[in-house]
Amino acid sequence: MVTSGWTAAPARAASLRRRGAVLERAILEAALEQLSTVGWNGLTMEGVAAGAQTGKAALYRRWSSKEDLVADALQAGLPRLGGAPDRGTVREDLLTLCRQARDAMFSRTGFALRAVIHECDPVQAERFHGVIFEGVVEPMIGLLCEVITRGIERGEVRPDAANGYVFDAIPAMMMYRSKMCTSEWSDQDLAEMIDQLMLPLLRPGGS
Amino acid sequence: MVTSGWTAAPARAASLRRRGAVLERAILEAALEQLSTVGWNGLTMEGVAAGAQTGKAALYRRWSSKEDLVADALQAGLPRLGGAPDRGTVREDLLTLCRQARDAMFSRTGFALRAVIHECDPVQAERFHGVIFEGVVEPMIGLLCEVITRGIERGEVRPDAANGYVFDAIPAMMMYRSKMCTSEWSDQDLAEMIDQLMLPLLRPGGS
Numbered sequence: 001m002v003t004s005g006w007t008a009a010p011a012r013a014a015s016l017r018r019r020g021a022v023l024e025r026a027i028l029e030a031a032l033e034q035l036s037t038v039g040w041n042g043l044t045m046e047g048v049a050a051g052a053q054t055g056k057a058a059l060y061r062r063w064s065s066k067e068d069l070v071a072d073a074l075q076a077g078l079p080r081l082g083g084a085p086d087r088g089t090v091r092e093d094l095l096t097l098c099r100q101a102r103d104a105m106f107s108r109t110g111f112a113l114r115a116v117i118h119e120c121d122p123v124q125a126e127r128f129h130g131v132i133f134e135g136v137v138e139p140m141i142g143l144l145c146e147v148i149t150r151g152i153e154r155g156e157v158r159p160d161a162a163n164g165y166v167f168d169a170i171p172a173m174m175m176y177r178s179k180m181c182t183s184e185w186s187d188q189d190l191a192e193m194i195d196q197l198m199l200p201l202l203r204p205g206g207s
Numbered sequence: 208m209v210t211s212g213w214t215a216a217p218a219r220a221a222s223l224r225r226r227g228a229v230l231e232r233a234i235l236e237a238a239l240e241q242l243s244t245v246g247w248n249g250l251t252m253e254g255v256a257a258g259a260q261t262g263k264a265a266l267y268r269r270w271s272s273k274e275d276l277v278a279d280a281l282q283a284g285l286p287r288l289g290g291a292p293d294r295g296t297v298r299e300d301l302l303t304l305c306r307q308a309r310d311a312m313f314s315r316t317g318f319a320l321r322a323v324i325h326e327c328d329p330v331q332a333e334r335f336h337g338v339i340f341e342g343v344v345e346p347m348i349g350l351l352c353e354v355i356t357r358g359i360e361r362g363e364v365r366p367d368a369a370n371g372y373v374f375d376a377i378p379a380m381m382m383y384r385s386k387m388c389t390s391e392w393s394d395q396d397l398a399e400m401i402d403q404l405m406l407p408l409l410r411p412g413g414s
Contacts, residue, residue: 118329119329122325122326129386158407160403160407161407163403165380165399165400165403165404166403166404168380168383168384169376169379169380169404171383172376172379172380172382172383172384173372173375173376173379175379175383175386176375176378176379176382176383177375177379179336179382192372193372196367196370196372196373197372197373197376197408200365200367200368200407200408200409200412201404201407201408202407203412205407205410205412
């Protein structure tokens with residue numbers, strides 16, 4: 001194929017120069033990589049740019065600060081919760097949801113998120129607590145609502161159970177136990193919480 | 208009264224020189240005072256000693272660090288929960304307990320405690336979270352256990368409700384809502400939580 005120097009050059013440049021979502025993903029990956037190697041304190045925009053093989057300008061066009069970049073990187077790196085599980089019983093659905101939330105918080109990104117919160121100053125930490133809320137808690141509560149509503153329709157759950165206090169109970173317990181007892185939630189812990197707290201809370205009452 | 212110079216001097220010194228619990232209390236009060244004026248960062252052992260009208264040595268004999276002193280001061284300054292309330296129904300008992308815990312966390316010392324946690328570094332913050340646990344949460348759980356056990360005896364509460372997940376539900380919810388929604392718990396909020404979460408959780412089930 002005969003091409004002029006002019007036509008060849010842009011083609012080569014285009015293939016080297018990533019744009020849009022591809023470049024963004026590379027930057028976010030580099031940010032997570034930096035977090036896992038040098039931590040929040042060691043992370044710099046220069047270091048992330050170098051890791052993504054791009055220039056600082058590409059970062060600053062999208063994110064105006066280290067906090068913004070790291071918050072987006074963590075948000076993007078957290079495992080997504082699936083749709084509302086539908087396994088036949090509210091018990092199985094709750095268990096599945098809880099395991100997904102637990103897996104998100106104890107994923108590599110979940111650990112990175114908690115490490116950043118531990119390392120940064122209190123004002124910045126607020127920002128990253130927001131990532132936990134938007135990335136895990138809020139989606140979970142939406143799915144809890146679906147599961148519980150389906151349970152009400154099936155007669156498994158009392159009709160007045162679809163309220164904010166019931167929905168908050170699971171994330172509240174999971175965060176409390178992780179914080180107070182600095183312990184992970186095993187599958188058995190989750191099953192016990194479902195059986196000893198959530199099912200009694202949800203089932204239709206006697207007269 | 209005729210006294211020799213020698214006898215008079217020790218008597219005067221003894222009346223000025225506080226010992227034991229009295230001096231300790233003065234020091235702890237001075238620490239809380241410093242926290243409310245200059246905060247965790249501004250607090251120094253010298254400043255506390257001056258505020259307690261004593262010398263640094265009196266502090267260092269009892270507390271080896273600023274953290275130790277402030278943790279003790281906050282612990283001592285938190286309102287004590289009373290004994291397990293006994294107002295006739297588990298609902299009233301739970302409400303009373305929740306109000307006491309809420310009042311402790313929103314007391315002057317409760318605010319000081321949260322301010323310190325916000326100001327200090329993450330390692331130190333662990334220590335002060337411990338003050339919340341030992342000063343409010345742990346006593347509350349003990350009283351919850353008494354209240355719930357009495358409810359079981361009265362037939363108001365299902366027999367299998369006396370377990371750790373049920374006991375943890377109230378402190379978990381109170382800390383979660385305070386943290387996630389940065390909101391205070393009004394008496395109405397507490398009543399709603401009791402009615403929509405705790406009572407359904409506790410009452411005897413249908414067949």
